[in-house]
Amino acid sequence: MTATDGKPRVLGLDHAQVAAPRGCEAQARAFYGEVLGLREIAKPEALAGRGGVWFQAGGQQLHIGVEEDFQPARKAHPALLVADLAAARARLEAAGAPIAEDVPLPGRLRFETRDPFGNRLELQQLLAELPEAAAPGAEAAEAVKERAREAFGAHAALYVRSESHASGDDLRRLVELANPQVTDHALDISTGGGHVALALAPRVGRMVASDLTPRMLTEARAFLTARGVTNADYVIADAERLPFLDASFDLVTVRIAPHHYADVTVAAREMARVLRPDGRLLVVDNIAPNDRALDATLDDWERRRDPSHVRSYTLAEWRAFLTGAGLRLTHEEVGRKLVNFAPWAERMGMAPAARAALEADMLAAPQATRDYFAVIERDGHVASWTMEYVIIRAERD
Numbered sequence: 001m002t003a004t005d006g007k008p009r010v011l012g013l014d015h016a017q018v019a020a021p022r023g024c025e026a027q028a029r030a031f032y033g034e035v036l037g038l039r040e041i042a043k044p045e046a047l048a049g050r051g052g053v054w055f056q057a058g059g060q061q062l063h064i065g066v067e068e069d070f071q072p073a074r075k076a077h078p079a080l081l082v083a084d085l086a087a088a089r090a091r092l093e094a095a096g097a098p099i100a101e102d103v104p105l106p107g108r109l110r111f112e113t114r115d116p117f118g119n120r121l122e123l124q125q126l127l128a129e130l131p132e133a134a135a136p137g138a139e140a141a142e143a144v145k146e147r148a149r150e151a152f153g154a155h156a157a158l159y160v161r162s163e164s165h166a167s168g169d170d171l172r173r174l175v176e177l178a179n180p181q182v183t184d185h186a187l188d189i190s191t192g193g194g195h196v197a198l199a200l201a202p203r204v205g206r207m208v209a210s211d212l213t214p215r216m217l218t219e220a221r222a223f224l225t226a227r228g229v230t231n232a233d234y235v236i237a238d239a240e241r242l243p244f245l246d247a248s249f250d251l252v253t254v255r256i257a258p259h260h261y262a263d264v265t266v267a268a269r270e271m272a273r274v275l276r277p278d279g280r281l282l283v284v285d286n287i288a289p290n291d292r293a294l295d296a297t298l299d300d301w302e303r304r305r306d307p308s309h310v311r312s313y314t315l316a317e318w319r320a321f322l323t324g325a326g327l328r329l330t331h332e333e334v335g336r337k338l339v340n341f342a343p344w345a346e347r348m349g350m351a352p353a354a355r356a357a358l359e360a361d362m363l364a365a366p367q368a369t370r371d372y373f374a375v376i377e378r379d380g381h382v383a384s385w386t387m388e389y390v391i392i393r394a395e396r397d
Contacts, residue, residue, distance in 0.1 A: 015061035016078040020117045021070040027116040028053045028064045035095045072118030085125035141262035148308040152213045158347045159193040184250040190257030194220030201229045210237035239267040247276045255284040272325040275396040283392045288312040306348045327394035341382040
């Protein structure tokens with residue numbers, strides 16, 4: 001648009017103004033400056049006598065202006081973009097500010113709060129754009145699944161015997177948070193070696209263990225049967241096309257698997273679909289760091305060891321997957337797990353040359369990267385490293 005058509009050429013938004021009562025300056029500085037971390041900027045000399053406080057908010061400004069006969073804004077509001085919505089929420093909660101959830105929007109997380117004067121304020125975090133492999137077409141999605149069948153079919157017995165899958169704080173906490181009941185009809189998606197199904201089966205009425213890979217499911221069935229489980233059924237199932245009726249299960253679980261899925265968004269909708277009203281979903285999976293470079297490093301290490309790895313997602317992305325599926329988040333906790341390098345590599349049958357190259361790259365990584373992942377070197381080899389995981393409980397209303 002040009003000025004010749006008689007219309008103004010709007011170049012962007014310079015600032016937004018929020019009204020406040022006279023004498024607001026100290027509270028405004030404490031809330032907008034200390035809690036939200038905005039940088040105060042000087043008001044022009046011609047306006048300084050009017051009171052209020054101005055702040056820089058990214059490329060725009062937020063002005064807190066004094067208004068006689070002040071009434072808080074209940075509908076009109078500014079929306080602030082933040083890098084870490086969870087951290088912002090924690091600071092606001094610690095400061096005693098109210099938190100109200102808002103309707104989820106595609107591509108972003110958000111909530112509302114109120115400033116000390118009662119004005120409505122929204123905070124948003126944009127979700128990182130997912131790589132193309134996270135939402136492939138039908139042909140590419142089937143290729144992802146075939147890689148998983150090949151990888152896990154070839155090494156199914158090793159996963160049954162895997163100590164890190166058979167035990168761990170995440171498995172113990174999953175069972176605790178699931179609160180299994182003897183009346184529950186439970187489903188474990190992508191059961192792998194069957195360790196979650198084994199932990200839940202004695203505590204529920206009926207257990208269904210499902211997996212995409214027939215050989216893996218055969219191994220899981222033999223494993224559970226040998227340990228006396230008699231109330232389980234075994235179903236070959238794609239997590240993105242579960243072969244169950246709507247509202248079939250009281251409890252659904254999935255552990256250390258979704259980073260292999262072709263489309264986690266679709267899988268989350270399927271998990272929600274098969275849950276009964278008031279049903280519980282427990283998700284445990286590795287999560288990506290918020291730092292893009294560390295995120296890329298994690299996916300590189302995982303994919304070189306296991307070509308069926310698609311992507312580890314951030315905590316913010318997981319919240320979006322589940323709320324976008326219509327579920328209500330009721331609990332989350334983040335932990336860090338130790339990865340012993342030798343058995344981790346052996347479970348996927350890494351060739352010696354590929355294993356040596358991965359070790360060399362891990363040891364040659366920048367010190368900040370080695371520190372974040374707690375890479376431990378012993379006699380010129382990687383002894384262990386760590387990654388974060390999340391446990392999320394969600395419910396269907």
